[in-house]
Amino acid sequence: MMNHAGHMTTSATLLRGDWLPRPSVRGHLRSYVTPFNVVAAAILCIGAPVTVNRFVNGLAATTNLTDDVPWGLWIGFDVLCGVALAAGGFVMAATVHLFGLREYQPLVRPAILTGFLGYFFVVIGLMYDLGRPWRLPFPMVYSPGVTSVMFEVAWCVALYLTVQFLEFCPAIFEWLGLRRWRAWAVWLTTGLTVFGVLLSTLHQSALGGLFLIAPGKLHPLWYSPYLPLLFFASAVAAGIAMVIVESMLSHRVFRSHVEHHDERQMNRLVLGLGRAGAIVLMAYFCMKCLAFAHEHGWHLLRTPYGYWWLVEMLGFILCPCMMYAIAARRGLVWLVRVASVVTVLGIVLNRLNVSIIAYRWDAARRYVPDWQEFVITITIVTTGLIMFRWIVNRMPVLHDDPRYEPVH
Amino acid sequence: MSLNRRQFLKCMGLAGVSTGAAASTAEASTAPHAGNDWHAMLTDLTLCVGCRKCEWACRKANGPTDPGPIDAYDDPSVFEQRRRTNSISLTVVNRVGPTRDDEKPTFVKSQCMHCCEPACASACLVGAYRKSKLGPVIYDESVCIGCRYCMVACPFDMPAFSYNSPTRPAIHKCTMCFERLAKGDGAPACASICPVEAITFGKRSELLALARRKIAAEPKRYVNHIFGEYEAGGTCWLYIAGRPFEELGFPANVGTRPYPELTKGLLSAVPFIQVIWPAVLMGAYAFSHRRETATSANDARDTTEGTEPGSES
Structure with missing residues (x-):
C-alpha cells in the first residue's frame, strides 16, 4: 500500500528525499564504519588489484623470487608460519578430548576455528605462490610423487583441513539449529581428534623436513637432521601461545560474548597453559641445543649469523620460557600473556630464518620481498580476521549455546 | 650403526x-646405480676456451627463443659477472680467474649434472622428474604444479623457473638432449659443436676410465679429482680440471651421499x-x-x- 502511494507521488518523494535509506538503515550502515573496517577495506582495496596483477602478469611481476631463491615471503610466512600458528587446534583438542583436562573446554572451539581458518588461508597463500595453482589436486589424485616430503605435507594439510572443518561442525549445526546433525558431529569428536593429532604430528614435522634435502643451502646453525622434531616441538609451543594470545584479543574485541565468563577461572586456565608453555619451550630449547652440538657449530657463533642465532635462541625461546615459568609460579597472568606474544614472535622468526634469512645466506643477490608480496600477505591475514569475526559473531564459539550440552 | x-x-x-x-x-624412484651404461658427459675444463658456442647450440636445440647470431656469443663482456642457468640458457659458461698474471683463466660450463640419484626427482611431489634408463634426468612439464621444491632440493642449483609466464610457468633445465639420445641421433648439441672437444659424450664407465687415463698421463695438468664420480652419490656429468674444484665455484659441501x-x-x-x-x-x-x-x-x-x-x- 505504501509503495502504491509512493509511486503516485514520485516527484514529491524525490524532493522529500525519501528514496534515501531510512534513518535506521543509514544508522545501520554507519555502524559499519569502525576503525577496523576502514583499515580492512583499505587493505582489501590495495590487495585486489595486486591479486589481479599476480594472476594476470605472473610471479615475476609481483615477487622478487629468483632462480637461486625460489621460496619467499608467501612460503616463509603465509605457509610455514601459518601452519605453525594454527597448531592451537590440535593442541587444545587433544588436551580436552584425549587427555581429559575438561576445564580447558572453553578454549577448544576458538582454537579449532583459528586452526581451521589458519589452514584455509595457508592454502589460499599457497595458491598465490604456486606456478600453476589450478593443478593443486595433481599430487593427490593425478600424479602422486610418493618420495617427496612435500607430498606428505600436501596430503596431511588437505586431510587436516577437512578434519578441522568437521571438528568445527558442531558449532555450525548449533547455529543452524540442526540438532540431529550436531549429535552426529559430536559423536565423531574423539576419532577426529586422534586423526587430527596424527596428521598434525606428521605435517608439522614434515614442514621442517622439507629443508632436510638442502644441507648446503641452509645456514649450518639452522640446518639439522632434527629439523622435523624441532618444527614439531615449536609448533606445539606456538599452538599454546596462540591460544593465549587469541583468547586475550577475543576477550577485548568480543566483550559481549564473554560477559558470563568467570574471570578467575579464565585466569587459572591461562596460568595452566603458561605452565605447559614453559615445559614445551624448555624441551624445544634443549632440542635446539642438541641439534647445535650435533653440528659442531661453535666457531660459527662469533659471526653475524651466530649473533642472530643467539638472538633467536636466548631472546625468543629461553626468555619466554623463563617468563612462562616465573608467571606460572607466581600467578602472574599478564606475564603469561607477554611470554605468549614473545613466543609467537619467536616462532615466526624461526620460520623466517629457516626459509628466508638463513636460506642461501651466501647467495650473491639476497632476496628481499617485493612490496606486492607484503600486500598479499597482509590481505590474506586481514581476510582471515574478517572471516573469524563473521563466524564468532554468529556461531557459538566464544560462548556455549545454552540449548546444548557442552562437548567434552 | x-x-x-x-x-x-x-x-x-x-x-x-x-x-x-x-x-x-x-x-x-630410481634404481640404485644401474649406472655403467648410462649416457654421460665429461667436460675437460683445461681445454675449454670460453667460446660459448655450446650456449648457442644449446639454445638452438632446446631454447624457447631464437639463439640469435652465433658471432654475438664471442663478446667477452658477459664474463664480467658470474651467471647461472636460467629459463632461457640451460647451460652457461663462466670465467674464473686469472688470479695471477702468469695464470690462464679457467672457463667453467655448468648445466644440470644428471645425478645418478637425483634430489629433484625425490623432492617432486607430482613425480614430474625421472631418471631415464638412458641416463639423463628428465622433467615433465605436463604434471608440474610450479611449487619449485626441486630448485630448493638441487645441490647444484640448476633447475630454473620461468617466473614471467603467468599461465605456463615451468622448470627449465638441461635434458642432455634426451630426444636426440633416444632416437640415437648422436651426441648432445653442446658436445657436437665444441671446437676444442672439451666435452666428450659416452657411457659413464667409459668416461670415468678416460678421465683417469687423462689424469694419469698428465698429472701436472690436472688435479687428481673427477668431479661427479662420487659427488652427491655420483652424477652423469663429469668434470676434470687443472685447479681444485672449490676454486672454480663448484659446491664444496655436497658430500658423497645420494641426496634422496x-x-x-x-x-x-x-x-x-x-x-x-x-x-x-x-x-x-x-x-x-x-x-x-x-x-x-x-x-x-x-x-x-x-x-x-x-x-x-
Missing part, C-alpha cells in the same frame, strides 16, 4: 604394510607414526576416560553414603 638403521627401516616398512599405507614412500637419502629417514617414519601415535592417543583417552568414570562413580557413592560418618575421602 648401518645395520641398526637397516633393521629400523625394515621394521618401519613392516609397520607400513600392516596399515596398508603408502610404504613405497620409503623407496626411491636425506629425507628417506623421515618418510620411513611415517607408517611407524601412523601405527604408534593413534594407539598411544587412544590409550591416553581410555586412561583419562576410565579415571573419570571411576571418579564419578566414587562421587555417586559418596553422595549416597555421605550421611555415614567416616566416609569422606
